[in-house]
Amino acid sequence: MKLSTIIVLSQLLLSSLSLAWAAEPAISKDDPPVEITESNPEREVGYHVGDVLQRTITLKVADTYHLLPTSLPLVGNQKKYRNKDQGIEIYSSKMSESHRGGFNIYTLVLNYQVFSSSIVAKPAALPPEFVKFAGNGKLFRVRIPSWSFRISPLAVYGSVKIEKDMSQLRGPLLLDDSVHRQALNTAIGVLSFSLLGLLYILGNRSWLPRMGGPFAKANRKVRKSSDDDHGIKSAISSLHQAFNQSSGQSVFTASEFISQKPGFSPIREEIEQFFLLSRAVFFDASTPSAIQDPPPIWLRKFSRRCRDCERGLK
Numbered sequence: 001m002k003l004s005t006i007i008v009l010s011q012l013l014l015s016s017l018s019l020a021w022a023a024e025p026a027i028s029k030d031d032p033p034v035e036i037t038e039s040n041p042e043r044e045v046g047y048h049v050g051d052v053l054q055r056t057i058t059l060k061v062a063d064t065y066h067l068l069p070t071s072l073p074l075v076g077n078q079k080k081y082r083n084k085d086q087g088i089e090i091y092s093s094k095m096s097e098s099h100r101g102g103f104n105i106y107t108l109v110l111n112y113q114v115f116s117s118s119i120v121a122k123p124a125a126l127p128p129e130f131v132k133f134a135g136n137g138k139l140f141r142v143r144i145p146s147w148s149f150r151i152s153p154l155a156v157y158g159s160v161k162i163e164k165d166m167s168q169l170r171g172p173l174l175l176d177d178s179v180h181r182q183a184l185n186t187a188i189g190v191l192s193f194s195l196l197g198l199l200y201i202l203g204n205r206s207w208l209p210r211m212g213g214p215f216a217k218a219n220r221k222v223r224k225s226s227d228d229d230h231g232i233k234s235a236i237s238s239l240h241q242a243f244n245q246s247s248g249q250s251v252f253t254a255s256e257f258i259s260q261k262p263g264f265s266p267i268r269e270e271i272e273q274f275f276l277l278s279r280a281v282f283f284d285a286s287t288p289s290a291i292q293d294p295p296p297i298w299l300r301k302f303s304r305r306c307r308d309c310e311r312g313l314k
Helices: 004-024 178-202 216-224 229-247 256-258 262-282 295-310
Strands: 035-039 050-064 077-083 082-098 103-114 120-124 129-135 138-144 147-149
Touching: 035 138, 050 129, 082 120, 129 256, 216 229, 216 295, 229 256, 229 295, 256 262, 262 295
Parallel strands: none
Antiparallel strands: 035 050, 050 103, 077 082, 082 103, 120 147, 129 138
């Protein structure tokens, strides 16, 4: 080959390289700062073949630079450890971009799947990833740190001493009690509501609205009254006082009282029997009372019914 031909080919080669360098900026030694934030899996041991490990990497750089999508890790790419395949490949790779406060923020979600297994636990690592940034005539590369973990066997061969298998990296084995906790909270809520309803029905004090009415006070007095004539008269007087206070005036018939308090209409007949009993006790013993139970027992039941109507418990 002639010397002139060699010189021409050399010039063509130098021209090609010059064009290539002009098309892509040179890698800068003075790289701008890139803030890297890692979010790795919670545990570092106990992974088996088929498990997927997820890493979330956040890269924050000045908005004059942008990440080159062509530098992102490729899906299906086998990862090597010390130039040897370690049975881990990239399962999926996603990137999202945002801009805030003069910075470009890139979030990489990298999923790695384990395809390796062994009869004993062995160390492994998600090797470092390298991504490129460009801007201001610069091209620079950023290293995402590696993350080490251990791959466990699916089955243990031979006898194992549990005290030698306790790893400080494993952490306590926690059971998911969310379902039982939800059932417990539901049961506590139902029990609380039931107790509140039972308190409202059976309570005699004015702890809740409509619990301290005239008939609630009369019911407490009737329940404590004796069974003799004096106790019967005292119970009837307490109920008369409750009727008068509830209606705001003196009443002596069921129709007169229910016209002002329609909520007592379910016990109209019992109210009529009460006024007959009151007339027989205080004025005319020959007046038929039309009650089946002894007066003390009937008055306690009647005062309870009046109290329930007062509270709206039909």
